[in-house]
Amino acid sequence: MDLHSETLLTMEEASQLQLVWKRFRRHRLALLGAVMLSIFVLAALFAPLLAPPVPRGANTTKVGLLPDPTAIDPINQHLPPGTKGHILGTDEVGRDILSRLLYGARVSLYVGLMATLGSESIGAIIGAISGYYGGVIDTIAMRVTDFMLTLPLLPILLVLSAMMAGRAPTAFARINYLIIILVAFGWMTSARLVRGVVLSLREQEFTEASKALGASDVRIILRHMLPNAIAPIIVNATLAVGGYIIVEAALSFLGFGVQPPTPSWGNMLTRVQDYMFQNPTLAIWPGLCIFLTVLSINFMGDGLRDALDPRMRSERVGGG
């Protein structure tokens, strides 16, 4: 490729991106979502800097001044919001709520992103193979996909997470097990999506041309099929992040996800009903964080859909 066509190519790409950005910017709510989400992401990244340090002399299980979302302080239980050193107050064992929210953001966003990454890649591979080869492979893959889409998700995730998590040696391993389970039951939508795109591309001339040039199946799928499916995958992935954050929160809320003392927005809500009379604010913050994060992600997804592929739609039927 000579220099000239190289420049042409990059110019072409830049204008494409500019076009997408222009269309995205026009979507007010999507822009708002992007800003809100950035705030949450920054808060999660800089949690150790933002969280208030453990006060000196407090009767904590861990000594030191570093912020610690698991530091217990039995003397200062249920401090009201606005207390000095605890802007949002403390919970039933005296842990600082703001610290827990900040560290909980890490869990939620990590689970959301990793589960999405996993399920979108696996779905893309299954969808591409199924659509490209067709025949028996396609029939079996799509039957399995259809069946898995109808399964009652929450009961199954609950039983798997209860069983698998018992083996996790550390809190972090447990979170990763949770992600694996979410991926195992979350790849179906993207598999269908990619299959649809590949099915239509398979019949086009450039595929035949590639084959005639001696390109392998893997190369055709990776270089010609998947790049064409990237727009719907991105949109689907954005919406999936929000879905996974909610599912993680639900599992943790029920006690089958991230385990205390590791803070997660879901498990912070687990026992709030016991303290509803003493400290109703306990229930408000974690849920509000989940809601705002997922809402901003969904707004962004909607904006991306308009920007990348105005014809595409993807709707989900919610659980209970």
Next chain:
Amino acid sequence: MTNYLIRRAITMVIVLFLSSVAVFAILNAAPGGPLDGLRMQNADRNRRVTALDYARLENLLGLDKPVHLRYIVWLAGDDWIEVLPVWFTGTNAFGEPFKNGTHKGILRGDWGESWRVAQGRPVLDVIKSRLGNTVILMSSATILSLLVAVPIGVLSAVKQYSTLDYVATTFSFIGISMPVFWLGLMMIILFSLKFKQWGLPYLPSGGIVSLRGPGAGTLWDRIKHLIMPTTVLSLLYMAGWSRFMRTAMLDVLHQDYIRTARAKGLVERVVISKHAFRNALIPLITIVTLQLSSLFGGAVLTETVFAYTGMGRLYFEALGQSDWPLVMGYLLISAVLVVVSNLIADIAYVLVDPRIRYD
């Protein structure tokens, strides 16, 4: 069609068998289990459980059998297992072969007994005692959501980009992004806690009926307990379904036959109701039939938040207490319902749309 149904029936049985094997394996391969608590008790000298006690308990629950034998017992009972060769069944803690028991197995209608949640009661009895509550909750939420979501979805498709459409879209975005259990908690704080503090008529924060006080156990009392869980569930369903209906309707409205119908001078009302709506019904059938299985399975989150003793909460309790027979029973019923409702959906498609054909 008959051929198709027969084939479907065979696949259904295979799918059910495989999923029961999978669930059973997952439950039984996990570390811990129902007797885990007893092991921990050993730290307390006064309540120490001897190895013999432990072996007896294991034997009582059938946990001393190897996993493959446990599955066979669950499936076909243990009143005949002496027939099986010892190399296949293995031996118990005392090195003796397993004796015949009294269980008949699920194939002969014996679902076993609950271990912990309702100790000693037959699983089927426990499930039956919770089923009514769940069916009431789920069917009222489903009917309410359909009554609201379908017209909203259709109207916002017909009047795309109108104010109604924007309001409905915003509402459904909020509904999809809202964790259902948090919405429940917020409603409890507002309508039970704050309303009581403010001296307003307030709603009960959970349960099925009041245990005491004026009007306890009356129909109105029951309805009061239903209001919040039904509302929470309905809002969730409405958010998803109205979008779903809107998409389906928009899809149909862009079809050629709609243009033809309009071109031949049909009134818009007829075009919408007779030509468009009927064809947009297919996705609706998918929703309603998928909903069928949760009608019995209940809503784990909502029932937990509102302490509503239905199937979802029963499952949650059984899982938390390692009550495997109950968990198996619940999951088996769910699997059967999923498979059957899939079949019902496929048959309903043919009834609504004669273009669809199976052979």
